[in-house]
Structure formats: C-alpha cells, structure tokens
Amino acid sequence: MRKRRRLKEASDARSAAFLTLRDMASGRFPEEALEEHAAGLSARERGLAHNLVLGVLRHRGRLDYVLGRFLARPDRPLPEEVRDILRLGAFQLLHLDRVPPSAAVNESVNLARRYGPGWSVSLVNAVLRALTRSDRLPDPEEAGLPLVQTLALSESYPEWIVERLLGRFSPEETRQVLAAGNEIAPLTLGVNTRRTTREALAERLADCAERVEPAPYAPDGLRVFGARGAVHLLPGFTEGHFLVQDEASQLAAMLARPEPSERVLDACAGLGGKALHLALASDGPVTAMDPDAGRLAHLRPEARRLGADRLFVLKGDVLAAPFEDASFASVLVDAPCSNLGAIRRRPDVKWLKSALDPARQAEMQLELLSAAARLVAPGGRLVYSVCTFTLEETTGVVEALLARHPEMSLASAREALPPSAHPLVRPDGLLETWPHRHGTDGFFAALLRRAP
Numbered sequence: 395m396r397k398r399r400r401l402k403e404a405s406d407a408r409s410a411a412f413l414t415l416r417d418m419a420s421g422r423f424p425e426e427a428l429e430e431h432a433a434g435l436s437a438r439e440r441g442l443a444h445n446l447v448l449g450v451l452r453h454r455g456r457l458d459y460v461l462g463r464f465l466a467r468p469d470r471p472l473p474e475e476v477r478d479i480l481r482l483g484a485f486q487l488l489h490l491d492r493v494p495p496s497a498a499v500n501e502s503v504n505l506a507r508r509y510g511p512g513w514s515v516s517l518v519n520a521v522l523r524a525l526t527r528s529d530r531l532p533d534p535e536e537a538g539l540p541l542v543q544t545l546a547l548s549e550s551y552p553e554w555i556v557e558r559l560l561g562r563f564s565p566e567e568t569r570q571v572l573a574a575g576n577e578i579a580p581l582t583l584g585v586n587t588r589r590t591t592r593e594a595l596a597e598r599l600a601d602c603a604e605r606v607e608p609a610p611y612a613p614d615g616l617r618v619f620g621a622r623g624a625v626h627l628l629p630g631f632t633e634g635h636f637l638v639q640d641e642a643s644q645l646a647a648m649l650a651r652p653e654p655s656e657r658v659l660d661a662c663a664g665l666g667g668k669a670l671h672l673a674l675a676s677d678g679p680v681t682a683m684d685p686d687a688g689r690l691a692h693l694r695p696e697a698r699r700l701g702a703d704r705l706f707v708l709k710g711d712v713l714a715a716p717f718e719d720a721s722f723a724s725v726l727v728d729a730p731c732s733n734l735g736a737i738r739r740r741p742d743v744k745w746l747k748s749a750l751d752p753a754r755q756a757e758m759q760l761e762l763l764s765a766a767a768r769l770v771a772p773g774g775r776l777v778y779s780v781c782t783f784t785l786e787e788t789t790g791v792v793e794a795l796l797a798r799h800p801e802m803s804l805a806s807a808r809e810a811l812p813p814s815a816h817p818l819v820r821p822d823g824l825l826e827t828w829p830h831r832h833g834t835d836g837f838f839a840a841l842l843r844r845a846p
Contacts, residue, residue, distance in 0.1 A: 735836025
C-alpha cells in the first residue's frame with residue numbers, strides 16, 4: 395500500500411491555505427485545520443490564509459470552470475493537490491485585487507514546487523500565466539447550458555442544491571439565494587444583558603469595525619460588519635459581555651425560553667450557543683446535553699466567561715437520556731442537519747454533502763425529536779430547529795412527529811417571539827429565515843406544545 399507523503403509545514407499564508415484544503419479532503423473542519431497550519435504566522439498572514447481558504451470554497455465550481463479553459467486536456471483528471479494549487483492561484487487572480495498577478499502566479503508555482511509532483515510546476519506556471527493574459531474569461535451564462543447547470547457553474551454550487559432551490563423559488567430568486575450564500579456574513583453577537591446593554595456594547599465596538607448595527611429581529615443581537623481583529627480581542631469579550639451567535643439562532647433559542655424557575659433541556663447542545671442563551675435568559679436550571687465530549691469541553695469555559703452559573707453540562711444522548719419522562723418544562727432539539735442554511739459561514743458544506751443526505755438526516759432527526767418529546771412535561775414546550783431548508787428536514791420531520799405523537803400540537807412561533815421577529819414567522823406558525831431576504835443564516839424552527 396502506498397504511504398501518504400508527509401507534507402511540509404506551512405511557512406506562509408498560501409502554504410497554510412493549501413494544507414488546510416488538503417486536510418479538509420480527509421474530513422477536517424476548515425477552522426480546525428486552519429488554526430493548526432496558520433498558528434505560527436503573523437496576524438496579517440493568518441488573515442490572508444483565512445480569506446484564501448474560504449474564497450476557494452465559495453467559488454470552487456466557477457474556478458474549476460475557468461481553469462478548464464486553460465488546461466490543454468481539461469478532461470484529464472488532475473491530482474487533487476495540483477487542482478487545489480490552481481484554485482488558490484486562480485482565486486487570487488480573479489478575486490483579490492490587492493495581490494499582484496505576478497505574485498499570485500509565482501507563489502502558486504512555489505506551492506507546486508514544494509507540495510506537488512515535479513511536472514506540476516510547469517503546468518501551474520503555464521495555466522496561471524495564460525489566465526493573466528486572457529482578455530475574456532469563459533462565462534457559463536453564454537454557453538447555452540441548461541438552467542440548473544448554468545446556475546451551478548455561475549454561483550459555484552453542486553447541481554443538486556440548485557435543483558432543490560428551483561423547486562421552491564423562481565430562477566431569479568434561486569440565483570439570489572445562491573449569491574447570498576457566497577457573501578461574507580457579518581459577525582453576529584448575542585448581548586449578555588446580565589452584564590451590559592446592547593447600546594453600550596455597540597458603542598464600545600464602534601472603533602473596532604466598519605459599522606455596528608442592532609440586529610433587526612433579535613432584541614439582544616448586534617451585527618458587526620468588518621470587525622478588525624479576532625473575536626477574543628474585541629472589547630467586552632473577556633468581561634463576558636457577548637457570545638457569537640447568528641440572529642436566527644438567537645430566535646430559535648427564544649422559542650424554548652422557560653417561565654421563571656422552570657427546567658430546560660438543550661438535548662443536542664453541540665458547542666452550546668443556544669444553551670448559553672437560555673441560561674443567561676432564565677433563573678432556572680438549564681441542562682446542556684450532547685454525546686460529543688469535545689464540544690462540551692468548549693462549552694464549560696464559555697459558561698464561566700459569561701457567568702452562566704445555572705448551566706449544567708452533561709455528556710449523553712437524548713436517545714438514551716438519563717431522565718424520567720415529563721422532566722422538563724421546555725426541551726430544545728437543535729438537531730444535526732445538512733447545514734445548507736449556514737453556507738455563507740461554512741462554504742465547505744456545499745462540497746461535503748450529497749443529494750442523499752437530507753433524507754438520511756431526517757430519519758435521525760425524527761428519532762431525536764421523538765425521544766425528546768417524552769421528556770416534555772404536560773403543557774410544556776418542545777422546540778425543533780435546524781439550519782437548513784430541505785423539506786425532508788423541516789416540515790417533513792414536524793409532520794412525522796405530530797403523526798407519531800398525538801399528544802403534541804403545533805403552536806405559532808409568534809407566541810414566544812417579540813414583535814420584531816413576527817415577519818419571520820410563516821402563516822402556519824413556523825419560523826423560517828433566509829440569508830437573501832433577512833440577512834441571517836437560513837434557519838427553520840417549530841414550536842410544539844404537549845397537551846396539559
């Protein structure tokens with residue numbers, strides 16, 4: 395069996411970006427891999443590496459389409475490491491105005507020399523130099539391709555995602571959804587109102603960003619555009635004045651907010667954003683449960699930083715939860731999903747998921763939600779949320795749960811949300827957000843009540 399060649403450590407932003415892309419091919423999260431490979435670089439180089447990785451992931455389909463024009467044999471498979479080097483070079487040439495073309499080409503050649511097979515040096519040099527000399531790039535809009543393929547190539551998405559969106563939207567709005575997923579999302583914060591106010595925190599952050607705006611839907615949210623520096627260096631972080639949480643996620647957590655002293659369970663806590671939100675908004679006990687000990691390890695220091703002293707962390711699976719039936723007044727199931735609503739923050743999702751994933755996820759989501767339903771006390775609430783838009787994982791799961799559990803009924807999300815968020819609630823009472831319409835992640839949530 396051929397041994398995998400050990401790649402040399404990163405010495406600059408481009409090598410860190412390349413190594414991150416290669417690690418992702420083995421299943422690592424981009425943030426985790428980038429943190430490792432860019433650890434020894436300056437803040438400026440780390441920032442460039444971050445932009446390169448996310449840029450290639452956002453535009454990979456269009457980059458491959460353009461590069462195919464300049465390959466002598468575009469139908470011939472290339473080793474993935476060579477393709478990643480070409481993508482990094484093409485992204486710099488097409489999207490980064492501050493990088494001189496000569497530097498983009500030369501640094502890509504250096505990557506090929508350092509990490510690629512010997513023959514790739516001349517190929518990378520020839521392809522990227524031809525790209526710099528071209529006065530007209532290939533445009534899928536002019537190629538006479540079918541609509542699905544045209545949109546997939548133009549906006550850099552797998553065709554199956556485009557097909558799903560065309561089933562719900564017009565071609566023009568489908569394009570808007572796709573384009574919004576390729577935009578850089580603002581940093582969104584949930585303000586810890588136990589320690590400060592939204593207005594006071596916005597004033598402190600004003601000098602650290604291009605602009606800071608109150609979130610239009612979540613009453614304790616802030617949108618921070620063009621933040622300068624890492625999150626942990628922003629004013630108020632050390633004092634626990636905020637947590638990083640998308641506005642739609644804040645609203646989903648609000649659906650599960652209990653009455654005073656009631657017990658709450660976040661049954662799929664993950665990194666714990668919603669559990670922290672609930673613990674800060676309640677004077678009763680909040681239990682955050684998840685089977686992944688690594689994620690819970692992140693949650694504990696965050697709870698200390700924010701002063702969430704009523705949060706209890708438990709490693710466990712809701713399918714075998716160590717609680718008696720009807721133990722909680724409110725149970726939140728923020729279920730693992732296809733994550734298609736978070737593509738603007740996780741562009742790697744586009745290329746990791748397949749058309750079969752939503753149906754597979756929906757089966758698991760229904761089992762998690764059904765197990766959680768037995769933990770809800772009479773008259774209590776069950777909240778189901780996912781950051782995706784597929785019908786299988788959203789309304790399909792809710793309908794199946796109601797058929798399986800006649801003691802549960804659908805309530806309107808308006809009951810638990812402030813008036814500012816009511817425009818996000820559909821006529822059937824379900825919460826649904828879209829990046830292109832609302833500037834939030836794509837999110838779905840249902841509020842269910844158990845009969846008294």
